Amino acid sequence: MAKVVILGGGLAGISAAYHLEQNGFHDYVLFEKERDIGGLCGTVEQDGFTFDYTGHLLHINDPYFEQLIADVVGFDQFNVINRKSFIYSQDTYTKFPYQINLRGLPIETISACIDGYVKRHKHIKNPKNFKEWVLKNFGSGFARHFFSPYQQKIFACSLNEITASWTGRFVPNTSLEKIIAGAINEDEETPVGYNAQFYYPKKGGILFWVKKLAEQLQNKIVTNAKATTVDMVSKYVGFSNGHVETYETLINTIPLDTFLIMQRGTMANVLESAADNLRCNSVINFNLGVKRPNLSDKHWIYFPEKQYPFYRIGFGHNFADSMAPEGCSSLYGEFAHLYRTEKWVDKTLQEALQQTKKLLNIADDEIATEKIIPISHAYVIYDHWRERNLPKVHKKLHEQNVHSIGRYGAWKYCSMQETLLDGKNIAEKILKAA
Ligand SMILES: Cc1cc2nc3c(=O)[nH]c(=O)nc-3n(C[C@H](O)[C@H](O)[C@H](O)COP(=O)(O)OP(=O)(O)OC[C@H]3O[C@@H](n4cnc5c(N)ncnc54)[C@H](O)[C@@H]3O)c2cc1C
Structure with missing residues (x-):
């Protein structure tokens, strides 16, 4: 015992x-x-490529955690990276977060977001669900063009069923000043949100540091x-x-x-x-090793629009050189469905792969390897139950x-x-x- x-x-x-x-x-x-x-912090090596169970980036803002990483792993084992993340909608790349970076979008979208923000539903005291929370804090334009379609893709259920208690540090706030400045300015990205800077192991994928921690254990x-x-x-x-x-x-x-x-x-x-009654989504993480250097200079891109089955695509080769062989790039994509509702997964996966290749002009003979990782429990659904x-x-x-x-x-x-x-x-x- x-x-x-x-x-x-x-x-x-x-x-x-x-x-x-x-x-x-x-x-x-x-x-x-x-x-x-390793569990969700797993990493797979395949044909010279390294794939995590979707993008896993280390964010540190706790002094104890920072010291532990220094002592157990060593910060010299990590790249320190300033985020380059974007949203792709209406054929336009805008910087993350959407709610302060409208520059480049059609003027109708920009004015709908500004108008909606000005008329946002401030009178709602205690939003009953995520939808109301977005209307209260961002207004109907941001809801229509980003939050509703994007979050619906991730949670794979109605936004009326979800509370906003999870939003905390994950959803940066905005202001009229910031919205207007972000619709006009072409400035360098200002560090906004919890993941503006992150760490990533120089080799071995995200599992590297978790293994280092496990190596400290005396019990097997x-x-x-x-x-x-x-x-x-x-x-x-x-x-x-x-x-x-x-x-x-x-x-x-x-x-x-x-x-x-x-x-x-x-x-x-x-x-x-x-x-x-506990609910969560499942994520299908598709990874491609591509025989082309610098497939993208971005770290990851969010896709709110319905025409793309995935909600995010990222590029591991921009986290660490070791993620792809010389002259190659590594890509990860994610789409979600409700846990235990796998009916359309195969069809959606084929569509997701096709759309990804089309969007990034990847020819079939450029694909060096493909790795599909299903994640049964990915994002908790913060529902009322x-x-x-x-x-x-x-x-x-x-x-x-x-x-x-x-x-x-x-x-x-x-x-x-x-x-x-x-x-x-x-x-x-x-x-x-x-
Ligand atoms: C899609 C996704 C992206 C993420 N991105 C980030 C990120 O960028 N940055 C970040 O900081 N965090 C990120 N996270 C969060 C991070 O992965 C988790 O916080 C962390 O890995 C959770 O660890 P855990 O030990 O709680 O759970 P798990 O990793 O799920 O560990 C549970 C373990 O239990 C084992 N197990 C299951 N059933 C049994 C059984 N019957 N008997 C014995 N063992 C069993 C499993 O195999 C697993 O190893 C992400 C998570 C997901 C899902």
Whole structure:
């Protein structure tokens, strides 16, 4: 028996293990279902190209995290990059974020955005959903030309169903001054938003730094160990290979819906209900290795318009030279569908690949390699059920000594930094309570 069992060898699980060890605690076991660790921070090498599970860029604004990266990885292992990201709409590239960079768009669009902003629905006190939140903060022009079509593509559901509680640092604000200046000026990009500058490993893709963290662990991570049953009353976890591990405290980082489904029929009502009602999208990440240098000088481009099935395309070769062989470029694209609704995926993928090649004039014989990575749990859907019930779900789990953390353990929209800090916080909390 281990005192602490950790499920999932993604960043949250590894961070929890690292911080338990940093506090001198080794009576734990970490189980990961895959052959390799990393989870969503995975990286694939193929035909000389390096592809992440879509673009994964490191943003640092927490002093503890910054020091950890310095100590465990070393900043000399990263490129420091100033973002070059754009929106492509109405045959025009405008700089990110759209709400302050209208320059180049048709005059009707610019005036609709300005007019909508001036008449924005300031009277709405507590927006009921994301749609109302956009109308309150940006107005109808920005809603029509960017926010509504773009977010609908990502979340793959009606914007009336989504709250705005996730927006925080992810959606930069604007002002009339900024909108007008951005519609006229041709200035260099001003650093706006949380990802204006980011770090990227010089080699090995994003997995590089997560592996460095895992290398610090003295306990061995048990891989190829898929948890299949959990009993929160008798406190044990069963695995597909027949192994059973009992625990005092469980740190769960595998998707919460999966974790709960394993215990169907034995849980409190709110947990049973969570197993069915937690919603997220799935992303199909398509990657192309292209035999052409400098396919684009941009880091990534957002596509709000319906005619493009993808919502974003990015270029890994602009993050690090090691991402593509000499003379080649590497591209990643993403489109989304609601989790467990895969019906049209193959057709959409073919359309997405075709549109990408057309947009960037890529000939078939220029394609060196293709890698498709389906991500089952990608973006949490902040719907009203989640808002009302998630705190109750976590409370019930805590009562049974289960701490569910990380992006899908906690069921939230979080970055690598936040995930790492989640692991630290839970390790310290558990040790303090012991
Ligand atoms: C599309 C996308 C883009 C992103 N881009 C960025 C970015 O640019 N910058 C940034 O900072 N963050 C980004 N993130 C967020 C970042 O990836 C996450 O915050 C972080 O990787 C979450 O780690 P985790 O350990 O919580 O979850 P995961 O990485 O999902 O780890 C869970 C682990 O559990 C394992 N597991 C699942 N089921 C079982 C089972 N039954 N038994 C045992 N193990 C199991 C999985 O294999 C996995 O390894 C992005 C996320 C996504 C989805």
